[in-house]
Amino acid sequence: MKKYIKVILSSITVLVMVTNSHADEANNLAIKDTVKLLNLASTQKMISQRLAKDYLYIGNRVALSKASRQFDKSLLVLSDIQKQLVESINDEEIINLLSFVDMSSEEFKEVSQEAYNLDNAQLILDLSESMLEGSEYVVSTLKETLNIDESNMAVIASRQSVLAQRIAKYYIAYQSGIKDKNTVEQMQNAVKVFTAAQKTLMENKTNTPELNRKLNDIARLWKVVYKFYLNIEKGGLPLIVFNTTDKITKKMNEITAMYTDLYK
Numbered sequence: 001m002k003k004y005i006k007v008i009l010s011s012i013t014v015l016v017m018v019t020n021s022h023a024d025e026a027n028n029l030a031i032k033d034t035v036k037l038l039n040l041a042s043t044q045k046m047i048s049q050r051l052a053k054d055y056l057y058i059g060n061r062v063a064l065s066k067a068s069r070q071f072d073k074s075l076l077v078l079s080d081i082q083k084q085l086v087e088s089i090n091d092e093e094i095i096n097l098l099s100f101v102d103m104s105s106e107e108f109k110e111v112s113q114e115a116y117n118l119d120n121a122q123l124i125l126d127l128s129e130s131m132l133e134g135s136e137y138v139v140s141t142l143k144e145t146l147n148i149d150e151s152n153m154a155v156i157a158s159r160q161s162v163l164a165q166r167i168a169k170y171y172i173a174y175q176s177g178i179k180d181k182n183t184v185e186q187m188q189n190a191v192k193v194f195t196a197a198q199k200t201l202m203e204n205k206t207n208t209p210e211l212n213r214k215l216n217d218i219a220r221l222w223k224v225v226y227k228f229y230l231n232i233e234k235g236g237l238p239l240i241v242f243n244t245t246d247k248i249t250k251k252m253n254e255i256t257a258m259y260t261d262l263y264k
Contacts, residue, residue, distance in 0.1 A: 035260070037088055038142040040081045042158045042256075044101070044135040046249065047074050047081075049165035051108065052128035053242075056172040059116035063242045070246075071112075078105055085138065094138055101134035118177050125173055132162075153204055154259035156197050161252040163194040167229050168245040175235045187232050198222060201255070206262065214255050218248055 054071035057063050082105070086098055108127045111120050148155060170187035201207075202215050225244045228237050 033088070034142060034146055037085060038139060038146065038148075039158075039260070040084055041135055041138040041142060042162075044078065044081050044085075045132055045139060046158075046162045046165055047078050048128050048131035048135060049162055049169050050074055050249075051078070052124050053165055053169040053172060053245075055112055055124050056121060056169065056176050057238070057242060059121060060172065060176055060238070062172070062238045067242070075109065089138075091141070094141055097134045097137050101131050101138075104130045104134065121173070121176050122178055125169070125178065128169065152259075153201060153206075153262075154256055156201060157252055157256040157259055160194060160197055160201075161249045161256065163190050163197075164245040164248040164252065166190045167194070168241050171229060171232055171235075171241045172238055174232050175238055179233075184232055188230060191226055191229050195222070195226065208258070208262065211255060211258055211262075214251055214258075218251055218255075221248065 051071060051074050054067040054074065057067040058071060082098065082102055086095065086102075089095060089098070104127050108124065108131070111123055111127070114120055143149075143155070150156075167187060167190045170183050170190065174183045174187070198215075198219065202212070202219060207215070221244060225240065228240060
């Protein structure tokens with residue numbers, strides 16, 4: 001009898017271990033899926049700013065070829081991201097927000113096909129802000145699900161990509177004739193937040209040598225160009241702003257991926 005009890009207990013132990021193993025595996029897969037969605041929504045934030053920037057550069061016929069290619073590519077990426085998010089998220093509130101982002105992006109496409117003028121440029125700016133706000137809500141909700149706070153290095157680095165495009169957006173908006181107080185303030189605030197975040201990233205004690213090398217590359221570039229950005233009212237350097245902010249975005253995307261791998 002004791003022998004049979006031992007066998008039963010042993011079988012139960014194995015079953016519990018297998019069940020726990022499967023549960024852990026399922027949980028890890030769920031986390032990976034949520035991280036993927038978070039990365040997609042974060043990219044959507046950046047694209048909301050880059051699309052408006054490219055539209056304004058195209059309208060002003062500055063960096064025309066590059067801006068046009070980037071604009072067309074961003075529209076395709078935005079559509080693909082939107083599709084993946086809608087198909088993968090079941091939360092009703094997030095779905096409603098995604099529907100709003102979708103409506104804003106559709107209106108964005110329609111306006112972008114019309115003749116360029118100052119009214120349409122202002123509308124594009126407003127739509128990009130709506131898309132950003134909706135995408136930011138999705139990002140915040142997914143971060144709560146994963147228990148990720150704002151001090152996470154990957155979160156900070158990802159936000160830098162958005163800020164770089166935002167800086168260029170408001171810089172060219174001012175040069176386009178949208179010379180109100182809000183344009184200047186949004187530009188200056190983006191520069192201020194980017195500068196503070198760059199300092200935080202560089203002072204992070206867990207940085208690998210490769211991360212520090214990439215961050216130092218951005219620091220050297222930023223030291224030269226951030227004064228150009230702040231001097232928005234003087235203007236005259238739209239091509240430099242376009243190229244440097246794109247370069248920063250590309251490097252920050254690489255850094256974000258490295259931080260994500262580091263904290264897995």
